[in-house]
Amino acid sequence: MLPQVCKEFLELIKLHLSYLFEQFGFAVVHWDKTLGSFGEECCLIVLQSEDCRVKLYKSQGEVNLQFGPLSAPMDWRDQTQGVRQWYYIRDILSFLRKEPLDINKLFEKMQSFETDDQQLAELSRDLQPVCERVINLFRKGIFEQWQDEYKQWREEREREFQKQYAETQWTKQEHRS
Numbered sequence: 001m002l003p004q005v006c007k008e009f010l011e012l013i014k015l016h017l018s019y020l021f022e023q024f025g026f027a028v029v030h031w032d033k034t035l036g037s038f039g040e041e042c043c044l045i046v047l048q049s050e051d052c053r054v055k056l057y058k059s060q061g062e063v064n065l066q067f068g069p070l071s072a073p074m075d076w077r078d079q080t081q082g083v084r085q086w087y088y089i090r091d092i093l094s095f096l097r098k099e100p101l102d103i104n105k106l107f108e109k110m111q112s113f114e115t116d117d118q119q120l121a122e123l124s125r126d127l128q129p130v131c132e133r134v135i136n137l138f139r140k141g142i143f144e145q146w147q148d149e150y151k152q153w154r155e156e157r158e159r160e161f162q163k164q165y166a167e168t169q170w171t172k173q174e175h176r177s
Contacts, residue, residue, distance in 0.1 A: 002031060003033045003041070003043070005033060005041040005042075005043050006031050006033050006043040006045065009043045009045060009056070009058055009116065010028065010031075010045055012116055012117055012120050013045060013047075013056055013120065015120075016117075016120040016121050016123070016124040017056075017120070017123075017124050017127075019128060019131065020047060020049075020054065020131070021047075023131075024049050024051075024131065024132075024135060025049045025050065026047040026048065026049045026054060027047065027048060027049075028045060028046070028047055029046050029047065029048040029053075029074065030044075030045070030046040030074040031043065031044065031045045031046070032044045032075065032076070034076075036059050036060055037060075038060065040059075040060065040061075042057065042058060042059040042060075043057060043058050044056070044057040044075070044076060045057070046074045048070070049135070051070075051135050051136075051138060051139045052067055052068065052069055052070060052135055052138035052139065053067070053068045053069070053070060053072045053074070053138075054066070054067055054068075055067075055068065055072070055074075055086055056120075057076070058116055061113070062119070063116050063119035063120055063123065064088060065088070065089045065123045065127070066078070066086040066087055066088050066089065067086070067087050067089060067092060067134060067135075067137070067138050068085045068086040068087065068138065069085065069138050069140065069143045070140065071085065072085035072086050073085060087150075089123060089126070089127055089134070090126075091154070092134055092137070093126055093127070093130065093134075094157075095150055095153050096130065096133065096134070101157055101160045101161060101164065102164075
């Protein structure tokens with residue numbers, strides 16, 4: 001039986017991401033509840049269609065949505081045997097849109113508190129217009145084609161993050177403390 005924390009989370013998922021179920025044929029195939037490092041209840045829900053998997057989880061006040069191929073593990077891990085299987089939707093969207101990194105926006109977002117409902121609503125708004133395109137990335141045969149480009153993008157993004165972090169007001173504030 002689905003624990004209350006996961007039941008409530010699933011209801012929010014169905015509310016905000018109804019198009020995953022209705023248009024793309026996703027169904028719940030796995031759930032897991034655990035206690036976080038601060039004793040809070042964390043919930044993970046995996047959805048699956050004929051093309052890919054979607055993992056949604058809430059932990060420490062943060063809601064995440066990840067896409068993976070049908071071979072992605074149905075647990076908390078992002079990798080199997082050192083190979084990335086799950087991809088955060090925010091990264092995938094930035095990769096597809098070739099969005100420049102703005103570290104100040106990232107830090108501002110980290111400073112704000114949003115409810116699970118607000119976080120899922122935002123994730124849904126960002127995903128819905130390009131959902132079919134994202135799903136296509138994870139289809140067998142296509143998934144393997146963009147991995148090298150994505151890896152290079154991530155490496156460039158990390159370098160840009162480090163550069164901006166060194167120059168940011170957040171770092172300068174830490175040094176003043």
